[in-house]
Amino acid sequence: MNLSRRMAATAVLATAIAGTVALTPQASAAATATYNGVCGSGYKVVNSAPIGSKGTVFLTYNSTKGKNCVVTVRNTTGAAVPMFAYLYVQGADESAEDGGAYTSYAGPVYGDGRGKCVDWAGGIENQSTWTYGSNCGSLKAYRVTKGW
Secondary structure, three states: OOHHHHHHHHHHHHHHOOOEEEEEOOOOOOOOOOOOOOOOOOOEEEEEEEEOOOEEEEEEEEOOOOEEEEEEEEOOOOOOEEEEEEEEEOOOOOOEEEEEEEOOEEEEEEEEOOOOOEEEEEEEOOEEEEEEEEOOOOOOOEEEEEEO
């Protein structure tokens, strides 16, 4: 995917989760949301990030298939609220996205990530977390958290 198409996809997702930007460290804080297994058999959590106080976005990987999966999970279920899950495998033509009004989780979304860096994100209502260039060996990832 060329840079302008990728930026356009990111802008579309970001419009639902607008807010101020603050850089946060890579380590994630404890959250009550747990991975719900919706990516399927063989997928293991390889990274996660809190989405403010609302939930957690999980990056999973299936080493047999060489695929990543992202799912965003709320801390508590309830009335449907805007949520999204996003995954972009660097070098791919397109990103994978799922967004809408959900009661407990958004996603799963998949991408072929064997040997590649991934960008992944999740959002719930007015809070989101974006991680760029992660899970690719010695390169350092960076994370942006948005909310108000």
